[in-house]
Amino acid sequence: xxxxxxxxxxxAPEDVxxxxxxxxxxxxxxxxxxxxxxxxRELSAEVERLKVALRDAEQFIxxxxxxxxxxxxxLEIDPAHKTLPMIRAAxxx
Numbered sequence: 001x002x003x004x005x006x007x008x009x010x011x012a013p014e015d016v017x018x019x020x021x022x023x024x025x026x027x028x029x030x031x032x033x034x035x036x037x038x039x040x041r042e043l044s045a046e047v048e049r050l051k052v053a054l055r056d057a058e059q060f061i062x063x064x065x066x067x068x069x070x071x072x073x074x075l076e077i078d079p080a081h082k083t084l085p086m087i088r089a090a091x092x093x
Contacts (some may be wrong), residue, residue, distance in 0.1 A: 016044040026042060058087045 020037035064070030
């Protein structure tokens with residue numbers, strides 16, 4: 001199998017599709033490769049759904065804070081203090 005095939009790929013749907021096509025071509029459409037490509041496509045779609053949910057949660061917290069409906073904790077020992085930074089980290093921001 002091509003060494004370049006194992007390089008890190010992005011989770012963007014078009015990149016995942018290109019990777020799956022390379023995977024299928026590299027192993028002669030072997031059933032295991034086909035199954036791996038299907039699983040990868042499913043995981044990629046789930047990642048995209050989770051990103052949407054995280055963006056919505058981030059916007060909800062930011063709006064709620066700005067409008068005074070949410071009071072962010074100031075103590076770092078409160079787990080809620082880390083929520084917004086964790087969301088942003090997960091989104092790669």
